[in-house]
Amino acid sequence: MGKDGEDRESSDTDLTTTRPAEPSRAFQREIRAAVRYERGLAVKAVFALAVVAVIVTIRQLYFA
């Protein structure tokens, strides 16, 4: 071991790639959580825009 390729295991082509026929519940839960987080970003964007709108309004009304 230590030089290129020395002592490496031979090509393990029999190893099957796991691609389940049906995604597990845990996987589906994880995807749902990710999608929910991304949807939440839309709400956060609206919130950030609302804060900007409030600041602009206050400026126009009281500090222009």
Add this chain to the structure above:
Amino acid sequence: MAGAAPELAASYQFLLIAVHFRRDHYAACEPYFPRTAVVIPAWNEAAVIGTSIDRLMLLEYPRDALRIFVVDDASTDDTPDVVLAKAAQYPGNVIHLRREKGGQGKAHTLNHGLEIILADDWMEALLIMDADVIYEPPSLRTMTRHFADPKVGAVTAYIKEGTRPGNYLTRFIGYEYITAQAAARRSQNVLGATACLAGGAQLHTRENLIAVGGRIDTSSLAEDTFTTFKTQLAGHRVVFEPHATVWAEEPDKINGLWKQRLRWARGNVQVTRQYRHLWFRPHRGHRLGSISFGLFWFCLLLQPLFMISSSVSLITLYFASFPQAWLAFHILWIINAVTYIFITLFSVLIDPQTGRHVWREAIMFPGAVNLAIIIYACFPRLFRDGIDELSSAAHITAIRHFPGWLILFVYAWLAGSMALAYLAKVAEPHRGGRFISGLLVYIVGYGSLLCACTFASYIKELRKAEMKWEKTEKTGKAAIPI
């Protein structure tokens, strides 16, 4: 008004994030665990490589589908010993490859590993990472699930700044990474065009690697951006997976940051030139030529020129037509203010975990002077009342009307801030320099420091300066926060 272009483009980019949930790639995901080869280029990485390997072995990924190839670029420290010890600890999973003659840079080192890995057919996916990067356990499987869609050729993760304990600079970088990665890459997912697969976390399918030539570009300093462009030009999709988190140690000194960013910025100039036929030319096979993508790319690349042109225009107008200059100044800075509030607030909300850690640097990102100008542009009465109160407290006469020199100073500030940011770099190695340079960064803004660096990259490219790969020093301070 060209000076407002980068701000308007940035706002547009952040607005796109709001529709990311409609354009993300999760509907096409399935659990998928391809046989993955992890390739780590390493030159004198003894301080970090052992921990990185240990963390990789904790990945929630089938052990028999994971092989770690450390390509040792003729290290002169204990890197070979550390890697060999790990190879003995994880037999069959960790492989040490050594180049006896090194020093040619990351791309050459990667190519050495790629040649060997591609020579047999075991590998179905290849993860390119940096020696200091620490992967969270679910990160790899959250990346590979996108390969269930055969159109996807590459996936990148969200790299977070992980130096603990950090300092002011690493916190600025932490905030910058929210904007440049968590935010910008989501908007690139929406556009369907990705600027760069993060060098420390890029996962490719075997088909994609072969399609891009089976090699990493060695002609530039932005090998990761070249690979990203080639992937998309080959008709493969690139996906940013924001929920795959990896942690990296970033520079905690301005000079280290400068070297790293100069390399990146020069690389971007080289990519711009190499793909000059591509910009703003929509194409059916890829989205790199879209108007929006071109707008984001050039607004970032040319930001220093926008800043200089804003200052020059305002000063010229000051002498030609004072009222017009005053009006242009107000419009420009009100746009800056609105963009600043929206982006800062939204960024902290995009990644609240990091946001809690870096919110002060988020506020100070534009620097104290720019913040004062923003407050003045938005709330002139409030600003003047504040000056009046300060003046009376200090028993001096308040400034009722700004003198000409002060107005000129404010107009020149956008360009001048870059010069002062450069001083922060120059001052750092001297006695007391770390304090002074830190103070300067808070005054001129971290953004100006990055712009100064980009401007320096133009000069280096124009002078055709030697392309030297200057490695960022890593000390093993990166950790996953608990």
